[in-house]
Amino acid sequence: MSERVITPVNRGFLFLDAHPAGCRTTVEQMWASVPEAPAAAAPGARRPTALVVGSSAGYGLAATVAGLARYGVRGVGVCLEKAPGRRTGTAGWYRTAATADLARAAGNDFAFVNGDAFSDDVKGRVADLLAERYGKVDYLVYSVAAPRRTDPETGVTHTSVLKPLGAPYSTKTLVFDGDQAEVRTVTTDPASDADTAHTVAVMGGADWRRWIDHLDEADLLAEGVSTAALTYIGSPLTAGIYRNGTIGAAKADLEATARELNSRLAQRRGGRAVTSVNAAAVTQSSTAIPGIALYVGLLRGVLGDAMLSPTAQLVDLWDQLTGTTDLVADDEGRVRLDRWELDTSVQDAVAARWHDATDTTVRDLADLDWFTAEVRRLYGFDVPGVDYTAPTETDVPWPSL
Numbered sequence: 358m359s360e361r362v363i364t365p366v367n368r369g370f371l372f373l374d375a376h377p378a379g380c381r382t383t384v385e386q387m388w389a390s391v392p393e394a395p396a397a398a399a400p401g402a403r404r405p406t407a408l409v410v411g412s413s414a415g416y417g418l419a420a421t422v423a424g425l426a427r428y429g430v431r432g433v434g435v436c437l438e439k440a441p442g443r444r445t446g447t448a449g450w451y452r453t454a455a456t457a458d459l460a461r462a463a464g465n466d467f468a469f470v471n472g473d474a475f476s477d478d479v480k481g482r483v484a485d486l487l488a489e490r491y492g493k494v495d496y497l498v499y500s501v502a503a504p505r506r507t508d509p510e511t512g513v514t515h516t517s518v519l520k521p522l523g524a525p526y527s528t529k530t531l532v533f534d535g536d537q538a539e540v541r542t543v544t545t546d547p548a549s550d551a552d553t554a555h556t557v558a559v560m561g562g563a564d565w566r567r568w569i570d571h572l573d574e575a576d577l578l579a580e581g582v583s584t585a586a587l588t589y590i591g592s593p594l595t596a597g598i599y600r601n602g603t604i605g606a607a608k609a610d611l612e613a614t615a616r617e618l619n620s621r622l623a624q625r626r627g628g629r630a631v632t633s634v635n636a637a638a639v640t641q642s643s644t645a646i647p648g649i650a651l652y653v654g655l656l657r658g659v660l661g662d663a664m665l666s667p668t669a670q671l672v673d674l675w676d677q678l679t680g681t682t683d684l685v686a687d688d689e690g691r692v693r694l695d696r697w698e699l700d701t702s703v704q705d706a707v708a709a710r711w712h713d714a715t716d717t718t719v720r721d722l723a724d725l726d727w728f729t730a731e732v733r734r735l736y737g738f739d740v741p742g743v744d745y746t747a748p749t750e751t752d753v754p755w756p757s758l
């Protein structure tokens with residue numbers, strides 16, 4: 358047992374500790390926000406088997422919580438988190454423990470595997486678990502965001518970079534100095550071909566395809582299997598660094614992989630593969646992208662509470678995957694959960710504020726209090742209802758399998 362009061366220590370958007378009680382409450386609030394199961398998934402209906410890769414944070418956590426709470430899924434979540442030691446565990450460690458407790462209390466049999474999803478070892482462990490306990494996979498949601506990947510076939514470790522293609526790119530960006538927010542311009546040099554290839558190797562479709570291959574070879578894909586990987590298009594304001602940059606090349610590869618997997622799964626299993634285009638959200642991965650903090654703060658300034666949370670978006674995705682509502686894909690086979698973000702009137706309003714944003718005006722144009730609180734909530738701080746003066750247990754075990 359190791360109870361203590363935890364105060365946030367941060368370097369920019371990175372915090373050195375996470376708050377276990379805050380992380381638990383975050384998950385409880387996400388769970389409570391999921392609407393009741395539709396009639397077809399009512400108690401007594403067969404619980405579908407799901408695999409969520411990237412289950413402890415951001416959109417993958419939202420997929421896990423929405424699937425558990427609304428559709429009573431059973432199955433496995435995979436993520437990469439650090440155990441408590443000299444410092445606290447990572448936030449995803451505590452969120453996973455909380456998700457497992459809520460799942461158990463709701464009668465779901467759901468296991469969490471902590472390890473490198475890119476490795477064959479973890480794929481093998483997950484396949485064994487499925488074969489022993491859960492049977493074939495009905496749904497696979499792929500939501501990994503990682504800085505590097507070791508390719509098990511070549512042994513090469515690829516590191517992803519966030520760079521423009523072809524020419525240097527300058528963008529406004531937010532820099533926080535204590536309570537002060539400054540609007541600066543940063544310029545990023547263009548990627549080399551090798552940079553782009555490495556980023557595609559990490560964030561493109563290769564590992565998603567390997568998961569499908571691995572499960573297919575082990576005969577662990579159910580008839581009618583559906584798989585979705587998360588992708589992003591985003592605003593013209595961020596296109597230079599995102600959609601037209603190295604990460605955009607990776608997303609194009611992911612989307613091409615979806616089309617290839619879709620025809621394969623349709624033929625072999627009567628199944629399908631799609632990408633899900635989600636909206637900008639504050640996550641550990643997105644805050645690393647130049648300009649995104651300013652963009653998301655301005656988006657919130659324009660939309661306020663009308664911004665749809667990752668959980669609400671993932672409820673929509675589950676509804677489409679399960680057939681509760683019709684699955685609607687665009688011409689490129691993508692489920693569009695980002696329409697509200699890319700709506701022309703919203704984008705025009707954000708663009709006008711983006712151009713007007715300076716050190717003196719930014720606080721009026723962007724919801725920076727919300728943005729900084731969201732960043733802190735990623736680590737379990739600033740969560741409504743949590744007493745931060747009370748000691749909290751940091752030595753939380755990983756949920757037993």
Ligand SMILES: NC(=O)c1ccc[n+]([C@@H]2O[C@H](COP(=O)([O-])OP(=O)(O)OC[C@H]3O[C@@H](n4cnc5c(N)ncnc54)[C@H](O)[C@@H]3O)[C@@H](O)[C@H]2O)c1
Pocket residue numbers: 410411412413414415416417418435436437438449472473474475500501502503504587588589634635636637638639640641642643
């Ligand atoms: N954040 C956004 O604004 C946004 C918008 C649209 C789409 N997306 C997409 O959603 C997906 C997830 O991004 P996010 O922002 O939710 O990320 P995140 O950083 O919040 O979560 C990443 C997840 O991946 C897991 N992970 C990382 N490396 C791993 C590894 N080697 N093995 C196992 N698990 C690993 C982490 O444990 C965590 O669960 C990405 O494809 C991203 O492009 C994000």
